[in-house]
Each structure stands twice: as structure tokens, then as C-alpha cells.
Amino acid sequence: MSALVLALAAGAVIGLALGALGGGGSVLAVPALIYLLGFSPVGATTASLVVVTVTSVTALSAHARDGNVRWRTGLLFAAAGIGPAMLGGALAARVPAAALTAGFAVVAGAAALGMLRPRPAAERSVTVRPTRAAGAGAGLGAVTGVLGVGGGFLAVPALVSVLDLRMRNAVGTSLLVVTVNSLAALAMRAGTVEKLDWAVVGPFVGTAILGAWDGKRLAAKVSGRTLQRIFAAVLLAVAASMLVDAAR
Numbered sequence: 001m002s003a004l005v006l007a008l009a010a011g012a013v014i015g016l017a018l019g020a021l022g023g024g025g026s027v028l029a030v031p032a033l034i035y036l037l038g039f040s041p042v043g044a045t046t047a048s049l050v051v052v053t054v055t056s057v058t059a060l061s062a063h064a065r066d067g068n069v070r071w072r073t074g075l076l077f078a079a080a081g082i083g084p085a086m087l088g089g090a091l092a093a094r095v096p097a098a099a100l101t102a103g104f105a106v107v108a109g110a111a112a113l114g115m116l117r118p119r120p121a122a123e124r125s126v127t128v129r130p131t132r133a134a135g136a137g138a139g140l141g142a143v144t145g146v147l148g149v150g151g152g153f154l155a156v157p158a159l160v161s162v163l164d165l166r167m168r169n170a171v172g173t174s175l176l177v178v179t180v181n182s183l184a185a186l187a188m189r190a191g192t193v194e195k196l197d198w199a200v201v202g203p204f205v206g207t208a209i210l211g212a213w214d215g216k217r218l219a220a221k222v223s224g225r226t227l228q229r230i231f232a233a234v235l236l237a238v239a240a241s242m243l244v245d246a247a248r
Contacts, residue, residue, distance in 0.1 A: 006036045007200045011207035014051065018208070019059045019215020020222075021231060022171030023152015023178060025208070026052045027108050030147070031238050034101075037200055041100040042093055045147060046189050047201050053182040054205050056152070059212040060175040068172030073163055077155070077173075078180035080134040081141020085181045088145020089188030095146065098246050104147050105242035111153045112235035133163060137177075144181040145188065152178040153235075171219065 010032040018025035026048045033044035063069055092100070136158045143154065155174040159165045165173060186193065 003037055003200050004203055006032075007204040008207045010036060011051070011204040012211040014204075015055050015059075015208035015211025015213075016215040016218065017211075017231060018052070018055050018152065018175070018178075019062070019212035019217075020219040021152070021215070022059075022063075022156050022174035023154070025055060025152070027104075027111065027153055027235060028238065029204075030104055031242060033204075035241075039197075041097040042192070043196065045092060045100065046186075046192050047196050047204075049144075049182050049186045049189065050193065050196070050201060051205050051208055053179060053186060055208040055212050056175045056179045056182065058209045059216060060172070060179060062213060062216040063172035063175060066172070068168050069176055070165060070169055070173045071176065073159075073165065074173040074176035075180070077133060077137045077159065077163065078141075078177040080137030081139075081144065081177070081181050082184045083141065084138045085141035085145040085184040086188045088142045088147075089185040090145075092146050092189070093192075100147065101242050102246035105239045105246060107143060107147060107154075108235050108242070109239035112232040112239065114154075114157055116229065116232045140177070141181050141184065145185040 010029070014025040014029050014032070017023075017028060029048040029051050030041075030044050033039040033047050034041060039047060060069065095103075140154055140158070152174045155177045156167075156170045159170040159173055159177075160167060
């Protein structure tokens, strides 16, 4: 199967995940770029940031029109992660490829297990602690910078449990957080973006954008819990295969 066809297929799946779940696209994008399209771990994380940034902006606009984005909350949460995201982006090139792969697998596995745990009811009252919110935002930014993930698959649970957002609002707001964090990380990798294989990345981005619109429509028809369970199973499979690869 040609690289173009693989890029188109992978982009559609990743856009679907971002549009429906408010995150998770980059957790699939990095292994797809490495194992299906032959990118190096550093190149894959940079390309992933490009794909996730553009796709998140598209999905964000769709959710914003439905009033699902809490702009002030999202910007405050994301602001705490900008510095760590930029620092992580600068350090990523110095991390051994095997360590990047293993770290990504661990994060993906942890996120999958978190998705499988029962969530607190959206109506439950949660006391918002600014220090906890800042700490969660900073940690998310660091993960974004080093591993090339937007962080939405971690942002959604944090926005629900730490900042007391309803699930639908958390999905929309996480796209704002993902966009800000990805842009910050990309700023530190500006010199490597031009080296990407745009004949592959371009179609990848195009189908991801289309998939994001479909994901937004899917989110309105399928329960969020069902989508999370399906995605968690995929994440666990990805994490296991990447850990095996890193151990070789």
C-alpha cells in the first residue's frame, strides 16, 4: 500500500478521534507516522504537532459554534502549559529515540487505563484549586513538548475532575488547550518543520480535517462513554506494541 493511501487513511481516523473525543489524535498520529509511514521518532512527533494543531483548530471552530468551549477556563489551563511545552519541545531532539518511544507508550497506556475507569458524574461538585489546575496544565504542556502529543486525551479527564466541566464542555475546551499547547511546542521546532515530507504530511492533514468534522457529528450521536471504551482499547494495543519495539 502506498504512503499516500496510508496517510489518507490514518489522517481520517485521527481527525475522527479529535472531533469526537476532543483529543487522542496525536496518540494515534505518532505511531502511525513511525510504523506506517517510516518517520523517525523525532520527525513523527514534529509532524504530529502540525497535524494536531491544524485539525484541532478545525474541530474547535465546530464545537465553539455549539457553545461547548469555555474560553476563559481553557486559556487559563493552557497558559500554565506554554512554558513547559516550549521547554519540552527544545529538549525532545536530545532524547534518545528508544526513550521517546517508551515514554510515549507509557503515556498512551496510562491514558487508556484512565479512560476505562468510571468517571464522576458531570453534575458532581468539585472544588477548583488554582494550584492543581496550574499543575495539571503545566504537566500537560511538558508532555506535549517532549512527546509531540496535543494532550487532549489527558486534558479531558483533567477538565472534568479538576475544573468541574461537563463532558461535552470538556471535549470542546480541550481542543482549545490542545491548540495552544501544540503551537507552543511547534514554535520550538520551527527549524525542523521545513524538513518534513510534505507530500505525506499534507494529505494526512487534509483527511484529518475532514475526519474532525465527521467526529463532531459522531459525538452528537454516540455516547461519550462508548467512544472512550473503543478508543481506550486501541490505545492499549498501541502502547503494548510500542513498548515491545522500544525493548528490542
